[in-house]
Amino acid sequence: MPVAPSPLHVMAGVLRRHDGQVLITERPAGKHLGGCWEFPGGKLDPGEAPRDGLARELHEELGIRLVAAEPMLALPWRYDSKELLLDTWLVVAWQGAPQSLEQQALEWVMPADLAPERLAPADREILRHLLGS
């Protein structure tokens, strides 16, 4: 019997500043969901602990060092051909100012001002969670 591939474990970090703004990044055109905005992160490497994978991705993409983060929402999601677990953490402390190291646009926004349609479909659930509904 065919064995279903296990879902791809993807880490996403919601960097939240003291003023409540969160960081979103734009997926480059040509990639899966190119042009959609998302939370920075990426696929966990085999054998890697979630917090370590999150810290690695945030360092690779933004050049920051993770200081304090906690799990916020583990969201199973299915796009046409791929199934993933979007493991979303709230990041409340980091060192360094986030920079675009992978040519991605960055934007700080208040969750209440963020139009859900701008986000990747799975991330609209994260936004709902942030808005507390």
Ligand SMILES: Nc1nc2c([nH]c(=O)n2[C@@H]2O[C@H](COP(=O)(O)OP(=O)(O)OP(=O)(O)O)[C@@H](O)[C@H]2O)c(=O)[nH]1
């Ligand atoms: N990083 C990230 N990925 C997300 C989010 N929401 C969401 O649906 N994804 C999906 O999760 C999958 C894996 O994310 P990724 O950043 O490692 O994917 P990628 O293809 O850019 O990785 P790669 O090109 O570095 O191998 C992608 O299909 C992406 O569209 C999100 O908020 N953050």
Ligand SMILES: [Mg+2]
């Ligand atoms: Mg990524």
